[in-house]
Amino acid sequence: MDTQQNTALTRALAEVPGPLPASGVIHIVIPHTSRFTVVGNHLAQHPDLSCTAVGIAVRIQSLPPGARVGIKELAARCREGEKRVAAALRELETCGYLQRARVRLPGGRIVTRTVFCNQPTALLRPRRPAAAASTSTSTSTSTSTSTAAVQQRPAPVQAQAEAQPPTPAPAQASAPAAPAARPATPPAPPPAPPTPAPPQPPALPFVPLVPPPTAPKPPPTPLPRPGGPTPELDRAATALLGDLRRHAPQFTLSETDIRQLAPGVAAWLERDAHPDTIRHTLTNDPPHPLRHPAKLLRHRLTALLPPPLPGSLDLVAPTRPRIAVTPFQTCDDCDRAFRSSAPGHCRDCREDRAYRAYRTEDRAGRTEDRAGRTEGVRTAA
Structure with a gap:
């Protein structure tokens, strides 16, 4: 009692024509009347496309022309992230379904034009120009219309002739009666001249990413041979x-x-x-x-040809030039560390020693000068 039965599904399965398969999927096909997109089996069952790429392709086909199909816009519409959407677009671009080209506008701005083709293999076959196709279509349409008119117009006249009873000829008539003149069929109007197709903007050149089967193949790689055959x-x-x-x-x-x-x-x-x-x-x-x-x-x-074995000299690591590093020394006066090749004093102590030596010499010089002046005065006195 707790198991719910889907009566609608049971009724739909009963209406499926033919015997049901013993295993595998059972299709219940209900025709669409609005809001549907035609998708080819070459895309739905493509062996080189992932399911994400197929789903993104179907989503792009269902969008109206002019809709934004960038990575961020598609990621906002779908549950996949931007990385998976970008990978799916690259797959579609590799298989020829999608093409993205950078175009410079008259104002100097560069935009990306996205072109999606629902059947890229059809672009490899030569196609007739649009004007010739429309001309042939209009000509065939007008010809069929005129032919139908010629075949249908005498029908009422013939029906009237059959409906009227034949008039018996008078017995006194000695000469045979002239055959009744049937109404002449009006000539068919001349076909209207084909209307020239309006000029269309030039389409972007489509460069197929997959080379056609008739493209020349590169020559095969030659078989390797020994340098010194023995x-x-x-x-x-x-x-x-x-x-x-x-x-x-x-x-x-x-x-x-x-x-x-x-x-x-x-x-x-x-x-x-x-x-x-x-x-x-x-x-x-x-x-x-x-x-x-x-x-x-x-x-x-x-x-899979391996490279030649390297020589003994090729395996030696290159020697780097050694940089001479000046060792640390300890100053004899202030015990400060400084770099020098020989022990001694740091720069501040050397400057202090030089300054003190200068002051001592200057003081000694002044003392001698003063003693000389005093001795000169005494001698003069």
Whole structure:
């Protein structure tokens, strides 16, 4: 009694046409009559987009033209933070659904124009100009209208002729009666000239982020080769490639594949790579099923090539120039610490000593001068 039954859901499930699936989701499709947005399965089931990016794309499609779709505006509308919204916009920009371009206005202000395309793959196909499309549409519409008018206008006249009973010819008439003249069908009016489409503002150039399938592909990276090929290196590389099937049976190579891949293994051996390391790198975690083992080995030999081992001189840390540090000394007079290469006195004590020595010499000089003057006076007397 405490379990509530959803009668509306039960009634809706009963109205679903066809047998219900034994497992999985059951769709109850109710057509929308207002306030809906058409979303393609290429977006809803995109393998490279996260659910957050798909939700942000649907939110942007549902907004009217001119609405602000910046990071802060979307974060204010959604429960996701600004970091998740920014990451979702980057995903949409990578897959071609969103494009943001900086445009300079006539006044010198720089603004960001956001362009959202609900089907970016359609932009890669050539499209007819809008004027030609409208002209062909109007021409076909006018032609179909005139054809329908020609087919429908004689209908009332024919109906009247069938409704009236045939008039019997008089017996006295010796000459056959002339056939009744049917009303002429009025000619169809000439098609109206197509109305020229109003000039539209130039659209922003759309640069697809995903290259089209017909774009030229870059040349493949060449297989590495040893700097100094020797018979010993070639023999060791050939033996290593031929021995791969003992450790991984799916890497059974033909003689032609071994002859083509041997220079790449020789380049690894030349760079002092251990054979066990090479074998583990080439055969570790292969895809299932492995259809082209030679192509996989060629890719790994090229992409995972280790650098040459550094020399003994390259491993030595660079020596920095040593800076001579003047040691501390203690002043003999005031016990103050100062930097000097030899013990002695600090600067203040040296200046004080120099000043006292100067005063002593000056005093001695004045005393001698005074004694000389006194002796001169005595001699004169």
